Every structure is written in C-alpha cells, then in structure tokens.
Amino acid sequence: MATDIVLSVAGLAKSFGGLKAVQGVDFEVEKGAIVGLIGPNGAGKTTTFNMIAGELPPSAGKIILLGEDITGQRTDMLYHKGLMRTFQLSHEYARMTALENLAVAAPDQTGEAIFASWFAGGKVRAREAEVLDLARDTLEFLGLTHVADELAGNLSGGQKKLLEIGRTMMNDSKVVLLDEPGAGVNPTLMRKVAEMIEQLNQERGYTFCIIEHDMDMIARLCGKVVVLAEGKVLMEGTMDEVRNDERVIDAYFGGEVV
Template sequence: MAMLEVKNLGISFGGLRAVNGFHVTIEKNQLYGLIGPNGAGKTTVFNLLTGVYKPDAGSILLDGKDITGESDIEISKAGIARTFQNIRLFSKMSVLDNVKVGMHNHHEYSALAGIFHTPKYKKEEALMDEKAMELLKVFDLADMAETNAANLPYGKQRRLEIARALATDPKLLLLDEPAAGMNPKETGELMDMIRFVRDEFDMTILLIEHDMKLVSGICEKLTMLNFGEVLAEGTTSEVLNDPQVITAYLGE
C-alpha cells in the first residue's frame, strides 16, 4: 500500500483552474520531489494535501485512509506535517517550546489542568519536555533549548522547523523549499539531514524545491508541474532529462 495516493486532484479560484487532475503515488520511505516553475501550483498542492484548501475534485489517501476535504487539524492528526518556504517559527518562544507546540495534537489536557498545574498537566508537560529534548539532540539544537527561536542562525531555524514538524509524529513530511536562502555549504548539510530524517524516523518525504542539485542528489522520483497540471513524472533522471521539462522549467 502506498503512503500517499492522490488521484485527479483539482481546485479553482475565481474561475481560474489552479490545479487540474493532479496525481501522485508515493511509497513508504520514498524521497519524492515536486518541481516546476514559479506559479506552477506546487504550494497549492501542498495546501490541498494539508487541508488549508479543500479540493473541488479528486481524492487523497494517506496510508489507505481517505482524508479528502478534512480540516488541517484532522489531517495533522492523521499523519501529515509540513514546513514552509518562509520559515514560520514562533520567534518569541524558546526553541524547546517551538518543538512542544507540535506535540499538542497527541498530548492533551484541559484548560483548567493547565491553569492549576494538576498532576495530569505536570505528567504531560514532562513527557513533552523529554521528547522535545530528544528531537533537539538529533538536530544538534539541545544546547539552544532556552534560546528564543528568532535568535537562531538561519540554518538552525530551518532545522528547528523540521524538528517541530517531526514532533507531530507524522507518517508523511512535506518540505516546502527547504533550501531557500541557504548557501552551498548549508544546502549540502541539509541534504544529509533530509536523508537522516528519512532513515532515522522511518519517514516518507515529499519536497518542493528549485535547487536542482539538491533535487538530483536526494530525490528518487519526481513529478513536474506546469500551469497546475502534471507535465512529467518518473525517476529523477527521467524527469530532469525530459525535453518538455528542460523547455518549460530549465529554459533551455
């Protein structure tokens, strides 16, 4: 069974068909890339997969479960987590608390328990602290646990955003242009980190990326979007060498 199976997905905005007939099948533990020029519909697809937008056509199956049209909260609970092209951390919160935010779908207590610091509250907070610190150690951020997220260097903010996404305990991790704003050294470190996340966390990863060095270095399969429709799909080598892709995306 595929981890993600999307068929005939579509959405329109004001009469404009932003995504039309999108389809993809991603197997468990795959590193899969979604590429295409600016405005091709890539982020719209991510928003459809995560419940930000509700599709007006098609279906989304996650690990065999139909999540089509579910809310973003329900989809997060089902097992999809994402990062964003523009980093969206809680800048005035500590590194530790940013990671703990991602855990609240799985650790619940009442508002009164939080106000009065009941034993249940203390137990849940202790469990979250422990798990959050484990994640921060994995991403080499443990020594910055009490630092405000805004004070982290850019590359470490990217690491923190991925750590927070993993804190939701997802089955599928969506990375939206994770290399944006990075220098070549940081991009190389990011490639190693994405591979590590896939292997260490038994994770399936779908990423949007414009950095073709990163795409060709880590993605096993690709789908190319153009004007909201699938232009090409297949192995990374097949897609990047497809004449239509070269013409539409690489401009050659």
C-alpha cells in the same frame, strides 16, 4: 504484492475564479519514499501542497492518506493523522525559545484540557516532563542544543528550517510535506538540512514529499520526481530521466510544452 502507498492524489484541481491553478494532478507516494515535486514558478506546486495539507479545499479530486479519504479535512485533523507540512517561509513562534517551539508541537498534552489541569496535576506534570525530554532529544538530533534557550525569531534561516523539521519529529509524522526546505539557507546549513531529511527517512522511516528549486538537493534526496507545468503533471521519473526529458527542458527554459 501490492505497493504500500501512503499518499495518493487523484484528479486534484483548484480554480480561483477563472484561473485554473491546478488541473487534474495525479501522483502517489510510497511508504518510506522521498518524492520530489518540481516545476517552474506558477506550476501549481504550493497550491497542490496546500490542498493536501488541508489549507485549501480542492475544486475537484481526491486525496487518500494511509487508505483514508482526507479530501477537504482541516489541517488540525490531518496533524493528528500524521500528516505534517513545512513552509517556504518558516512559521516559527518568534517570541518563544527553540525548545518551547518544539514542545508546543507535541500532541496529547494533558494540560490543554481545563479539567485535567485542575484535577489531574500529576499527569499533567508527567506529560510536560516527557514532552520537554523529547524536545531536548530532538534538538540534540538536529544539532541545535546550543540554541535551545534562544528566541526562535533570532535563529538563522537554516536553523529555522531545522526547527520546522524538528516539529514534525515531535508528532512522529507519517507523511511530511516539505515546501522548499533549502530556500534562504546557506550552503553549509543546506547540507545539514539534507542530512537530517536523509536520517529521518533511513533511520526512522519517515516518508517525504518535497518541493524544491535546488535540483542538486532533489537529485540527492529523491528516488522519484513529479514535474508540474501549468497546473498539470508533465511527467514523472528519476532525476536522470527528468533532466533528459525535452518537455521538462522546454517548460523550464521557455520552449513549447508538448
């Protein structure tokens, strides 16, 4: 039986002038999996995410999402195909409330079309009501109902990370790229973030690919881990296999990578 691959990266490369940031990266993400992407600083992890998410054009290679070649497609196009990503530094709309931050992330908002806002006011209002109901349900799921009317810029780091996860829920994303969801988050909220990722994966079937420096979080969440070093895939396997691989230890702690 063929494996159900939702995201495939083959020969992915990116150069900035003479700097080869990513050099022929290959990996696959199965439907319903949580895959970790780890490596020392400068290994090419975020550059790889940026190419997958359409923020950087690859110098070479292919990216396949749900059987479609999406190489070089724009971020907004990928959003409508169900590919979402979060950032190490949260990108909330600081002067909008938490509820409004979620509402603007919903697709297919009739009021965005000027003629619909003029001539189909009933449909616009009905869709707005649906979006607000979904946003409130999402805040409840995340445990953030108490900050619904708080400006997003006033939220804690962990609350902002949960809000970013909530925005992926507003689009019912097929594949979510999480860039360091634990960065800048206190231990209590980090556990909450991990719980939300697990719930979305187990109860709603979300597929995740996660960059994270906290190895305990990776061990908790990820069935497969891909290790990058110097822009290349060093190895992939379970977290136990990764922790016991001498090449990984060398890459992290300064030995020679062989």
